[in-house]
Amino acid sequence: MLKTEINELLTQTGPGTPMGELFRQYWIPALLAEELPANDCPQVRVKLLSERMIAFRDSEGRYGLIDEFCAHRGASLWFGRNEEGGLRCAYHGWKFDVTGQALEVPSEPDNSNFCAHVKLRSYPLVRIGDVLWTHMGDPATRPPLPEFEFTQVAPEQNYTSKRWQECNWLQAFEGGIDSSHVSWLHSGGLKNDPLFKGAKGNEYNMNDLRPFFEVADAEGGLFVGARRNAEADSYYWRITPWVMPSFTLVPPRGDHPVHGHWWVPIDDHNCWAYSFDYHPTRPLTGDELSAMRAGHGVHSENIPGTYRPVANRDNDYLMDRDAQRRGEYFSGIKGIAIQDSSLQESMGPIVDRSKERLVSADAGIIKARQKLRRAAVALRDQGAVPPGVDPAHHHVRSAAVVLPRDSAFIDSSRDALTAEPGKPHASV
Amino acid sequence: MLKTEINELLTQTGPGTPMGELFRQYWIPALLAEELPANDCPQVRVKLLSERMIAFRDSEGRYGLIDEFCAHRGASLWFGRNEEGGLRCAYHGWKFDVTGQALEVPSEPDNSNFCAHVKLRSYPLVRIGDVLWTHMGDPATRPPLPEFEFTQVAPEQNYTSKRWQECNWLQAFEGGIDSSHVSWLHSGGLKNDPLFKGAKGNEYNMNDLRPFFEVADAEGGLFVGARRNAEADSYYWRITPWVMPSFTLVPPRGDHPVHGHWWVPIDDHNCWAYSFDYHPTRPLTGDELSAMRAGHGVHSENIPGTYRPVANRDNDYLMDRDAQRRGEYFSGIKGIAIQDSSLQESMGPIVDRSKERLVSADAGIIKARQKLRRAAVALRDQGAVPPGVDPAHHHVRSAAVVLPRDSAFIDSSRDALTAEPGKPHASV
């Protein structure tokens, strides 16, 4: 249960809000690289942390993320022309570069002097891996670029997608550190999904519906451990790292790739789920890539030309009561990603956490909220740099391990939980 | 004309409002029985009096009406599994019975002790006739079950449908006790509708467009009498009973079945119109049932799989100006039910009654509002049980009778206005 004012603090991320300021300390995903595939390609409308912007890639390949609206009279630059080193507004021909700097105001007699004083709000946009990242905070405190392992492996070892989720970022993120729902909501996927099925760990997962949770603090966030019975003398531990503010990794299964998510607020009622699959030691196979593109695993089948899932709230996520009855999909909804978004969106745009009833299996969620709240308040009151800003905090991995019953999970898994180039992942 | 604050009092029915509390004194229709056709069938989302709920029928045939959202983290139970004696949330497997009592919280070590303290808000759900009824008030003051005649006759003597109406319950209900609009809005129906046409009374109805209204108090509500000229020495009386809060009966025509409505608030901008046709002394014929299923009489043709009429505000109710010009339908809208909902919805979600101009033909509406207001205030201030709660008040009938000009309608019609098994209805 959360007091209403704390729920508001954690869920509101617009300009000037404490949690909004916290998000503005980090590099966050702004687009997929595929959205700006070539120099001078069409610009893209982007909304992040309740700010409306235009992303574009200029004639020399520079990326820019600038205010959507022209400095002159407020027309959307989405209608503008991206050409010859800048974006030109279609209304009166004002032209801006990737930093938002005005290059031309054609009607002005003293063009260059006038331009010098016209600059749109802008943020850096940098490609790392399959993602274009931005930092929407004070340039003076801009941290080094992110180093999450999925962005560091060779391109053929990683696949990233994204989907629009119609709820607040926090309830989407909370699903990501909530290992206990897998045995229920995703039980069909453990049996059928080509990117999940076939691992020994799935049997442990399905046989013990009462996991015990232990949460360990990490420099950049948390490690959430879910312990299930394995053999008579051992436990099966699934360990989910969280790096602040909203990066999580799902514990792996057998030789399947590792997957995870980055949740990014669009506004307070919508967020992006960036979902990726990477294998630390080998390229993804053709079959794996086909499955990912088809929306299996953590990915979704989206409406062509958009990042909205085909199965969405307008069509009740294509609920199939027969498939539910047959036990094919526990909730009647097909696909792990849509199973998550359907339930999370069903809570409403921002769930009223004053009515919830948390249990011991929610230990990760409880700790994460506390850590977020403390960081937002410390930033607001003392200007403290929050955990997860330092790229050294990004070098984490999820792990699924079988440990003797008397082992402390965090001590026994230090190495497994640390990302290192070429090191196999710890996966059962 | 109604002061704005009285309009608000009468139209707002959410939790804690005076009129909402009044509605919570009664058994009200919650669903059609056909919506839960079998044990363990799919659950249904229900919104009543601004509360969102799930209705389901468990493995043993028990009906339940419980909070839509899981007690744990607020996911909608619409995605859950209805099986083995309860409804299981699809997110983490929490399971609830028809009373909202938690049966299982799988992740909790001490499951049964924990469950004992988890209970969702719930209301009884009872089948009487074709309708599932609920009582959303204090169980301590729960009255005996409803005894309206349409629920008491043999199944083959009754047919019930429902349709979604996109306006406040009060303006829908007011149409139900407003006998004076029939000669205008429904004039086409008196000539053409298979469930209306052919009665002697229709001629009286069409020949006298200036009915005189007399309203008599009843234990459970009112009797609204509309007097038109019949023969030289007689009057044609159409008498509409209202039982509080929102049950009405249309006066019958010839040997046609009796029909009526129950209006139930969904929220302050939407309501359900439950519409029924029953014959007190014989089964409905195949032709009658076909006509009802096709949307004739007080019924509507709905979009398959929903209870929204095919003709609705999004398509201007399929307005047909040619049919209007030919005089086929007075307003250009086909079907008595849709003629009503189109006009009532055209007033806006909640009509501004401070701008209306009532006339003598609105005597029933005026008296009904006074009675509703007095009952809501007496309940709020003195806890007084309102009229219509006692099932004895439900034993009413509508009547269409020809009386000598010097008869008082209420004295001459006592017997005709009282429901009694097997007694023919008084109908001209």
Added chain:
Amino acid sequence: MLKTEINELLTQTGPGTPMGELFRQYWIPALLAEELPANDCPQVRVKLLSERMIAFRDSEGRYGLIDEFCAHRGASLWFGRNEEGGLRCAYHGWKFDVTGQALEVPSEPDNSNFCAHVKLRSYPLVRIGDVLWTHMGDPATRPPLPEFEFTQVAPEQNYTSKRWQECNWLQAFEGGIDSSHVSWLHSGGLKNDPLFKGAKGNEYNMNDLRPFFEVADAEGGLFVGARRNAEADSYYWRITPWVMPSFTLVPPRGDHPVHGHWWVPIDDHNCWAYSFDYHPTRPLTGDELSAMRAGHGVHSENIPGTYRPVANRDNDYLMDRDAQRRGEYFSGIKGIAIQDSSLQESMGPIVDRSKERLVSADAGIIKARQKLRRAAVALRDQGAVPPGVDPAHHHVRSAAVVLPRDSAFIDSSRDALTAEPGKPHASV
């Protein structure tokens, strides 16, 4: 840049607002005459200045514009019957004439005496040219009828259309006195549009992208002059008249007809753009009329049966990035009217003018806002009759002229800027 309170003053036109009162001093376009094509034809819903009304044409050809909602209980008269000298409500048969006066209240015993006291709010509706005009202010200060030249020429010399624009009237109107965007946004149209192309002036227009603006006061509004280089010793002047509150004329091109606009607020987030083309000295040709009907020039292709453009915000105005890249349409949007509405609507329903950055080319916009504000305040505080009310102020023309470099545009163009029957327009 405009202070927020001044932006609100200029953009809000509902009853009781200063700008709403200003609009209510004028005859303004309410419908196209084609919307009420015959006596007793179907009535039409009209919303103007945030008031909802019904327009109809009675059995004798009289036009009426009355409150949309019946005086009785508020049902929409759109469902009523237009017949036998009035509009009869479909609910209870109340009947009103074109002045809103009740003619019949059938249920009332003393019908005619009762009717005398029932009158709906109503406004005059008068056909002049292709347009039905209304005056929504105090009848005591009702001015003579409008005399804009497009309403005075022979019917075969004029064509008028309208389209729904989904933004505040002010940002639509501002586009109409903003000559500097033509060389950019409409550059494709200058080359391709059958109603624009082929004039000598277009070359001047395209060759000088830095027009100099000079604004001259007029009795009814302003003349906005845009000066571009013509030959070595001459300037090309395009002169746009504005008559208050929102009538503008586009400067002509060669022998093409003159076109212009009347912007009328629907509510604060929507407006009508009435667009016309007339030739002062000859009938429009068949080719010209075909082009206008097809949505060329200032006209639009609308969804059949409506005045909403086919290309609208729901479909991103059918953006064609390939056509944009090829240079066919500068913004990728086809059609001059839709190029305007797309950009203007992209600013949001009411653009935040506290963030704009006006330049010298916006001199007309700046002066027009000042004049509007002064007139609204003078009306509110002193009851002053605003400019443009007097029909003598309507006798203006746009002009496109080449003048010696040392001429003052306003002195040299007095005659060209004055409408006079049969006088050729000044056009290059």
